[in-house]
Amino acid sequence: xxxxxxxxxxxxxxxxxxxxxxxxxxxxxxxxxxxxxxxxxxxxxxxxxxxxxxxxxxxxxxxxxxxxxxxxxxxxxxxxxxxxxxxxxxxxxxxxxxxxxxxxxxxxxxxxxxxxxxxxxxxxxxxxxxxxxxxxxxxxxxxxxxxxxxxxxxxxxxxxxxxxxxxxxxxxxxxxxxxxxxxxxxxxxxxxxxxxxxxxxx
Amino acid sequence: xxxxxxxxxxxxxxxxxxxxxxxxxxxxxxxxxxxxxxxxxxxxxxxxxxxxxxxxxxxxxxxxxxxxxxxxxxxxxxxxxxxxxxxxxxxxxxxxxxxxxxxxxxxxxxxxxxxxxxxxxxxxxxxxxxxxxxxxxxxxxxxxxxxxxxxxxxxxxxxxxxxxxxxxxxxxxxxxxxxxxxxxxxxxxxxxxxxxxxxxxx
DNA sequence: GCATAATAACTAATGCTGTTAGTTTTGAAA
DNA sequence: TTTCAAAACTAACAGCATTAGTTATTATGC
Numbered sequence: 001x002x003x004x005x006x007x008x009x010x011x012x013x014x015x016x017x018x019x020x021x022x023x024x025x026x027x028x029x030x031x032x033x034x035x036x037x038x039x040x041x042x043x044x045x046x047x048x049x050x051x052x053x054x055x056x057x058x059x060x061x062x063x064x065x066x067x068x069x070x071x072x073x074x075x076x077x078x079x080x081x082x083x084x085x086x087x088x089x090x091x092x093x094x095x096x097x098x099x100x101x102x103x104x105x106x107x108x109x110x111x112x113x114x115x116x117x118x119x120x121x122x123x124x125x126x127x128x129x130x131x132x133x134x135x136x137x138x139x140x141x142x143x144x145x146x147x148x149x150x151x152x153x154x155x156x157x158x159x160x161x162x163x164x165x166x167x168x169x170x171x172x173x174x175x176x177x178x179x180x181x182x183x184x185x186x187x188x189x190x191x192x193x194x195x196x197x198x199x200x201x202x
Numbered sequence: 203x204x205x206x207x208x209x210x211x212x213x214x215x216x217x218x219x220x221x222x223x224x225x226x227x228x229x230x231x232x233x234x235x236x237x238x239x240x241x242x243x244x245x246x247x248x249x250x251x252x253x254x255x256x257x258x259x260x261x262x263x264x265x266x267x268x269x270x271x272x273x274x275x276x277x278x279x280x281x282x283x284x285x286x287x288x289x290x291x292x293x294x295x296x297x298x299x300x301x302x303x304x305x306x307x308x309x310x311x312x313x314x315x316x317x318x319x320x321x322x323x324x325x326x327x328x329x330x331x332x333x334x335x336x337x338x339x340x341x342x343x344x345x346x347x348x349x350x351x352x353x354x355x356x357x358x359x360x361x362x363x364x365x366x367x368x369x370x371x372x373x374x375x376x377x378x379x380x381x382x383x384x385x386x387x388x389x390x391x392x393x394x395x396x397x398x399x400x401x402x403x404x
Numbered sequence: 405g406c407a408t409a410a411t412a413a414c415t416a417a418t419g420c421t422g423t424t425a426g427t428t429t430t431g432a433a434a
Numbered sequence: 435t436t437t438c439a440a441a442a443c444t445a446a447c448a449g450c451a452t453t454a455g456t457t458a459t460t461a462t463g464c
Contacts, residue, residue, distance in 0.1 A: 005460090006412075029451065038413070041452075045412050050451065109362040122366050140367035144355070145379045147363070152354020153346070160311040161349070164324055165342035173346045180347055180386025187385045188378070207431095208441075231422065240442070243423075247441050252422065 006036065008046045012056045019057065019098035025105050026054070058106050059117055061099040066120045068092050073124075077131045079182050085128055086150060086178045093154040101158070104151065122147075132189060142185060149177050208238065210248045214258045221259065221300035227307050228256070260308050261319055263301040268322045270294050275326075279333045281384050287330055288352060288380045295356040303360070306353065324349075334391060344387060351379050 014035055018027040029050065033040040047053045072088030073081045093100040103121070107114040125143045134142065153174060156162050162170060216237055220229040231252065235242040249255045274290030275283045295302040305323070309316040327345045336344065355376060358364050364372060 028449085030449075039415085040450095041415085042413050044452075104357070104361065107362045109360075109365065111362065115362050115365065118363065119366065122363070126367075141375045141378045143367070144358070144364055144372075144375045145351070145382055148354030148358060148379060149347070149350055150354070151358055152350030152352070155306070155357060156346070156350060156353055158311075159306065159309045160313065160317050161309060161320065161324070162346055163311065163317065164321065165328075165345070170346075173343045176343045176386075176390070177347045177350060180390075181382060183389045184378075184382025184385045188382075230420085232420080241444085243425095243444085244442055246423075 006038065006042075006046060008056065011036065011043065011046055011053070012060060015053060015057050016060055016099070019102065020096065023097040023101075025098055025101035029053075054102070054106060055113070055117070057099075058102060058114065061096070061103050062117060062121055064096070064099065065092055065103065066124055069124045073128060081128055081131065082146075082182060083178055085125070086174070089150045090154065090174060093158075097158070100154065104155070132185065134189070134192070138188070138192070142188070145184070146181055149181055153177060208240065208244075208248060210258065213238065213245065213248055213255065214262060217255060217259050218262055218301070221304065222298065225299040225303075227300055227303035256304075256308060257315070257319070259301075260304060260316065263298070263305050264319060264323055266298070266301065267294055267305060268326060271326045275330060283330055283333065284348070284384060285380055287327070288376070291352045292356065292376060295360075299360070302356065306357070334387065336391070336394070340390070340394070344390070347386070348383055351383055355379060 011032065015027050015032055018032065018035065019025065029040050029043055033043055036043075043053075047056075069085060069088050069092075072084045076084050103118070107118055122143065125147055126139060129139050129142055129146070153162075157170060162173070213234065217229050217234055220234065220237065221227065231242050231245055235245055238245075245255075249258075271287060271290050271294075274286045278286050305320070309320055324345065327349055328341060331341050331344055331348070355364075359372060364375070
């Protein structure tokens with residue numbers, strides 16, 4: 001009945017809080033309004049639509065994720081930094097399941113806005129690999145490989161695709177994956193040093 | 203107005219066809235009924251609910267994916283088989299975007315039925331790695347690593363997360379990823395041979 | 405201190421989902 | 435030809451996002 005002084009930030013915060021507790025990548029406007037003590041359509045005084053709200057939360061999640069990553073690799077370089085990054089990546093995904101899911105569900109090939117918002121997420125990995133003195137094209141490839149491993153792992157854990165053969169623990173699998181990446185990267189660097197060319201196709 | 207002799211198989215087939223053309227992992231019952239020339243609630247004479255239909259399509263997609271994989275690695279072993287498998291994996295995901303998305307969106311930790319249906323998908327990879335003479339626990343780990351790379355790649359391509367730094371092509375990135383996996387696997391095998399133990403943590 | 409304008413709440417309604425209950429039609433078996 | 439189950443239907447509901455139009459509150463200018 002009253003103008004409660006609700007702000008967009010408060011709505012986003014409530015949405016984030018909801019996502020954090022449920023582990024789901026979204027909230028219904030109905031649920032959100034209920035939590036804020038208003039009726040659903042009133043939300044439209046502050047947000048444009050669900051997509052708009054999603055973008056706000058998306059931005060929030062990315063900022064959080066990136067700062068988490070940056071903190072983890074501070075004062076570290078090379079393999080040590082890569083390993084620390086991977087651990088930070090895994091721990092964030094575990095601690096913020098809903099937000100991670102959101103980050104990995106929003107963008108699409110067509111959505112230029114989301115892709116641009118996600119850019120910092122890529123830059124952290126690229127700068128991580130810059131230590132290795134690779135050529136620019138090689139970095140572009142290996143950054144993809146690294147992110148594929150990281151996300152592929154989290155994603156399939158989340159889906160339950162890693163709970164077969166469960167005798168062996170996930171942490172060890174993750175360590176092996178990261179080590180595999182580093183071994184592969186080192187092998188590539190040896191080849192590059194010997195031939196002066198990236199030779200990954202023979 | 204008439205009993206059209208519709209069967210569950212026909213409904214599933216139509217749903218698959220719809221998913222194949224749209225690239226989306228699902229169809230609305232309304233759209234499905236419209237395509238079949240009946241009213242929405244009539245579908246409930248054949249299916250239990252949307253989840254039920256989803257499972258049917260899921261099963262169909264898995265069968266298709268698995269047979270595609272098996273055909274690709276027939277008469278191949280070792281690295282050659284691994285590479286052929288990876289190519290088959292990538293090509294299926296590209297050619298059947300909607301079905302692949304469905305496969306990678308249905309299961310969850312809690313959904314035992316879906317997890318069991320997905321089992322053949324894991325067995326193909328496990329049998330692929332059996333060639334290498336690894337211990338059972340090592341296979342459990344490396345099978346995860348391989349699938350993480352494969353799905354991680356497709357997933358992020360799909361999300362648009364690989365379209366930055368696009369100067370370099372995706373195919374080459376994929377090749378590097380598979381080679382990285384093989385390099386890592388070989389490195390592990392050398393270690394195992396030397397020490398008689400899996401030593402991936404030092 | 406009071407009128408005014410902007411803000412932010414509201415109610416009512418629409419269209420899209422999936423779903424259920426109850427009813428009629430159809431086609432095949434007795 | 436009657437009978438009965440299968441498979442279609444209509445009508446209705448609940449939950450979702452969303453829009454239009456309305457009222458109440460708050461802050462601003464005179």
